[in-house]
Structures are given as C-alpha cells and as structure tokens.
Amino acid sequence: MHPVYRVGMEVEERIRSRGASLTSAERRVAEAILAAPQAVGFGTVADLAKAADVGSASVVRLATKLGFDGYSDLQHCVQRDLTQQLRPAAERIHETVSGSGADHTAAELANVKTTLAGADKQGLRAVVERLSDLQRPVAIISGDASGGVAQQFATQLHQVRPDVTLIGGSDVVVRRDLALLNDAATVVVIDLRRYERWVLEAHRIVHERGIWSAALTDSVLSPLAAQAAVTFLVEAGSIGPFDSHVGTLALLNLVVLDVATALRQSATERLGVVETAWSENTSLTDGRTA
Numbered sequence: 550m551h552p553v554y555r556v557g558m559e560v561e562e563r564i565r566s567r568g569a570s571l572t573s574a575e576r577r578v579a580e581a582i583l584a585a586p587q588a589v590g591f592g593t594v595a596d597l598a599k600a601a602d603v604g605s606a607s608v609v610r611l612a613t614k615l616g617f618d619g620y621s622d623l624q625h626c627v628q629r630d631l632t633q634q635l636r637p638a639a640e641r642i643h644e645t646v647s648g649s650g651a652d653h654t655a656a657e658l659a660n661v662k663t664t665l666a667g668a669d670k671q672g673l674r675a676v677v678e679r680l681s682d683l684q685r686p687v688a689i690i691s692g693d694a695s696g697g698v699a700q701q702f703a704t705q706l707h708q709v710r711p712d713v714t715l716i717g718g719s720d721v722v723v724r725r726d727l728a729l730l731n732d733a734a735t736v737v738v739i740d741l742r743r744y745e746r747w748v749l750e751a752h753r754i755v756h757e758r759g760i761w762s763a764a765l766t767d768s769v770l771s772p773l774a775a776q777a778a779v780t781f782l783v784e785a786g787s788i789g790p791f792d793s794h795v796g797t798l799a800l801l802n803l804v805v806l807d808v809a810t811a812l813r814q815s816a817t818e819r820l821g822v823v824e825t826a827w828s829e830n831t832s833l834t835d836g837r838t839a
Contacts, residue, residue: 664796
C-alpha cells in the first residue's frame, strides 16, 4: 500500500474558508492538493496543474486566493507538514506487506488512526458540550452507505441521553421531522464523497434555519463542511470497491464516550433502567440456557 499523506490544518482551513468563492478550475486544484499533497510539496506548478487537469495559471491563482505569496509559499506550507510524516512513511516502505488480509488490516488501522489523530480538539469539545446538554434535542442525518454506523451512534447516544432522532426515510418523513425540529437542536450529518441529494437538501434546511450542526465527511471542500459549524474529516481508504466506515465509527464511539463521561450520573441512571428492563424480561441470553 502507498503511504497516506494529508495536508496541514492551515492549508485545509484556508481551502475551507474560501471554498465557496473558488472557480471550478480552482476547486479541482484544491481537490488535487487535498488528495495528494505530495504533488505540491515535491512537485512543480506543472505537476499540480496536470494532476488537476487545469492550466498552470489556475494553480497560481488558487495559491494567491488562499492568501499565499505565490506557489512557492503554498509549497513551503505543505512541506512543513509533510516533513512530520515522511520519517514513519520512509520506515514503512521497507516493510513487506503480502496478502489481501494484511493490506486490509493496514488500511483499516490507518483509517482509524488518521481520523482520530486529525479530529479537531476544539470541535470535539463543542460537539460533546452540545450533545451533553439535555435541553437540546439531537438529530442525526446520514447517507445510506454510512447508515449502519449512524444507527449505532443513535442507539448508543439514546441510551445515555433522551431526545435522539435518526432522520431518514421517505421525503414525507424527512420533511416532517425537519419541520418539527427544535431550533435549539444539535444536528450531526454524515456522508462521504458521492453525497446523497436528500442529505445535502436536509442539511441546507438545517443551515438556513440557523440550527447548529457538525459534519463528518471526507473533505473540507465537501458541501456538508461548507454549512457545518464544525467539521470532522474521516479517512475512508479501502483496498476494495467500497469506502470504509471504520474511521467514522471510531470517531463516533469517542464522541459517545465523552458524552457518557460528561453525563456520568444521569447516564448511569438511564443505563441502569435499561439494564433492569432487559434483566426482568430475560431479553438477553448468554446462549447456554433456553
């Protein structure tokens, strides 16, 4: 497997803050930078232009629009971050990886490590603080591919706090739930790459109503990131045909853990009620008895 590099937060934030003002050509350059920052750190203007399928002038214009003093300034900024990643990557290149099982294991571990390491601490504090506020209902919106992860998150969160809703279904159901959503709510939106139109439309409605939202997505140029109060970038690399959602699940597990810790007393009481109900009705079994 090839080592995965990511640009530093400074470049990501600059791209995100100016994403709405980028032309289509500049946007392709920005996407190329996010996808392969080494093309900037160790390549020429022509290399990046070729990767983005645009002219060299578009590369220079983007660098200027991002507030850099030309391409060289952008390149130096990316190089500073890549320098921190090169040593372990250089060590890994000597390791022999054989078999799809080993490749898969490496990819999934990288997804978890990259996602958790890249999670903005201030953003995590903000989302945990809001999810721990029992006066604020919670709504979760997810595309189909990440639906299982979103369902798990909703189920676990509902066991430690009330008023958690997973929005989805027909257009009638989605629009009903959005219309009834409290303006003080906290919304978590999850979708990657080929975004579902209904998810984008639902998030647009949430944003226009001024409802606070956190997005879990794949890029700072994601339409979800453009309208979210905080964004968490999820690494979804896979050796197979489908995106991996292991990184997404790991990040959401961390969020639930922090919320449960913040709500320790009430969460413990709530979980106790649930466990009592299961026990009294013998809802669960260890498989050794009928």
